[in-house]
Amino acid sequence: MEKLIELYRKWAGKAPQNIEKLAGAGSNRSYFRLTDDGGRTVVGVIGTSRDENHAFIYLARHFTKRQLPVPEILAVADDETRYLQTDLGNTSLFDAIRGGREAGGRYNLAEQELLRKAVRELPNIQLRGARGLDYANCYPQPEFDQESVLFDLNYFKYCFLKATELDFHELKLEANFRMFAKDLTSEPMEAFLYRDFQARNIMLDEDLNPQFIDFQGGRKGPYYYDLASFLWQASAKYSFKLRRELVFEYYNSLKHFTEVPSKRHFVNRLSLFVLFRLLQVLGAYGFRGYFERKRHFIDSIPPAIQNIRDILQLGEEVFPYPYMMDMLKRLTELPQFALIEQPALNRSDGYKVAEKDIYMANPLDGPATFSKYDGKGPLVVRVFSFSFKKGIPEDTSGNGGGYVFDCRSTHNPGRYEPYKQITGLDEAVIRFLEDDGEIIEFLKPVYNLADHHVERYMQRGFTDLMFSFGCTGGQHRSVYSAQHLAEHLNEKYGVEVHITHREQGIEQVLEAKR
Structure with a gap:
């Protein structure tokens, strides 16, 4: 000191x-x-x-x-x-996203944005950082090579695999290890491989921008490694959806620094490094957990094994190492790594549990409770056109109304003399609106929203859904929009649709289809 x-x-x-x-x-x-x-x-x-x-x-x-x-x-x-x-301060990315981690991988939007910032910045240090770098100064070796890959694979074999007492043919496994090592080092490696790119090694400044520490183990190597290391860290519990978004966030950022391979090639190569990184991690968990008896590392083994299960689903097209993959499959099936069932809600606690799980629930939550509105069906959709001057249509179903869309931002045929006496059901108005195109762009997100809502209502067995389109006079734009949405939903989902053009005194029913 x-x-x-x-x-x-x-x-x-x-x-x-x-x-x-x-x-x-x-x-x-x-x-x-x-x-x-x-x-x-x-x-x-x-x-x-x-x-x-x-x-x-x-x-x-x-x-x-x-x-x-x-x-x-x-x-x-x-x-x-x-x-x-x-001094880069006290706040690490690991600390900043603690809430999402402790919630079983439910990261809020602010936490997700911090993760996006980190992966967007990673190619900067990997590619810009590599320019003019003398790798002879790296420790303990200057480059990611087959020898170092085999060292890590054998670390997994001796410190984890053998400790499980799984029966395997060592020479066959070694042959597959060598094929794997050759594939991992087969592409040109012109990037700085951070080696220990994880949330603990990313500090956040006052504006929550990432700053990097603990890169002393870095070397020349492939850029896939760091992304795999970051996103497949077992304790982070990133969802499949969030991982996929972060992979393509990185891929799009990488384009600013180098020529990138096709998405398919990128994802396949990344998958190899994900598997390699998982085996590396299990080797460390085995040594620290099985031999040094450190509880944290023992507790980290089941989520790491689950990551192995997930990656095995990609199959031999991505992993052409049949013996190694068979060994890993048998490893995940060992009794000590059996999936632990989450406790169901106690049926005596007063909650009625739905027989069909409507939602993809987080295991921490248990099954969804039953709603008195579930399972009634079939769905009937009601679509209205109206004039805002005369008020929004009343919802007579008792459900409190549905979506109301304001068409008044779009080009109004009613401002032109030829269309003043006709409506959005007439060919001339339809041609005017579609030729202008503004109403088409207006309806695109409406269709997406309506599709999603109808699908979920049908899935849950709800009976009533209401859409209303308003414009100045309830004659042209709202009539066109209501009619076209109604026909779209009837055609796509076969549901019964009731159409009311209120200001025109027109009602129509589109019958349900088989």
């Missing part, structure tokens, strides 16, 4: 006013926040591995020159066992 204080004194011209030890990051480095008498802070680092320190110092300086969001190196001891860097 005295040597760190001496380094600070040499850099700042005086000793720090306060020293605060920061929480460890699971490495051989110790971190301290050093504060001067004006309240300004820097972070001091003491590391026992000179080679690892040298890698971080070199990379941080290189990335700073490339104007990337990393800590700036302020001072370094002659032997590189101590150094000072800018």
Whole structure:
């Protein structure tokens, strides 16, 4: 510690006013926040591995020159066992998305946006950071290669697979491992592979922009690895939908830095690295859990095994390693990794549970309760056109009304003499509106919304749904919109539709179809 204080004194011209030890990051480095008498802070680092320190110092300086969001190196001891860097604060991405993680993977919109920011920024450090980088300074090796892949695969084999006592043919598995390693290293690797890209290693500034730390294990390699490492971290519990969105967020950002492969090729290659990363992680969990008996790592094994189950569904087209895939399938079927059923709601607690689960419920919630409106059916849709001057149509069903759309932003045929005496049911008005095209664009999102609503109402067995279209006089635009939506829903879903053009005194029923 005295040597760190001496380094600070040499850099700042005086000793720090306060020293605060920061929480460890699971490495051989110790971190301290050093504060001067004006309240300004820097972070001091003491590391026992000179080679690892040298890698971080070199990379941080290189990335700073490339104007990337990393800590700036302020001072370094002659032997590189101590150094000072800018203080990036206390808030990590891991902390910022804790709520979604603890809610079983239900990330709110703010948390999802933080994740998007992180994956959008990743290609910046991978591609821009790689320019002019001397990989000879990387630790413990300069490049991702077959030898390092095989090392990690054998780490999985000896520290996890053998501990499960699953029977397997070691030579056959080794042959598939070598094929796998060859495929993982088959493409040109011109990116900086961060290696430990995870939420704990991303700090957030005051504007919630990502800043990167702990990249000292990086090397030259394929950019797929870091994305797989980030999105398939078992404890994060990202949903399939969110993962898919973040993959394509990254893919679209990558286009700004390099020529990208087709989406199909990208996803297939990414899948290889996802599987590799999952095996790496299980190796670490096996060593830390089975051998060191650390509870956190033992508890992390079941979600990691579930990730293996999910990725196996892609099949041999993506993973042409038949023996390895068969071994992994048998691994996921071991009794100790059996899926744990979520407890159902207690039927004696007064809740009636629906026999058909309408929703894709989160397992934390249990099954959905029964609604008195479920299962009545069949659905009847009522569609109205009206004039806003005379008020919105009353909902006589007792359900309180449905959707009301205002057509008055679109081009009005009623402003032209030839159309004043006819309606949106007449050919001349229809031609006017469709030739102009504005009403078509107006109805596109209406159709999407109506389709979704009708599908869900049919699924739940609801009986009544109402759509109303209003315009100035209830004669042209609203009549056209109501008629066309009614015909669309009747044709697409076969539901009974009642049409009322209120101001025109016209009523019509489109019968339900088989």
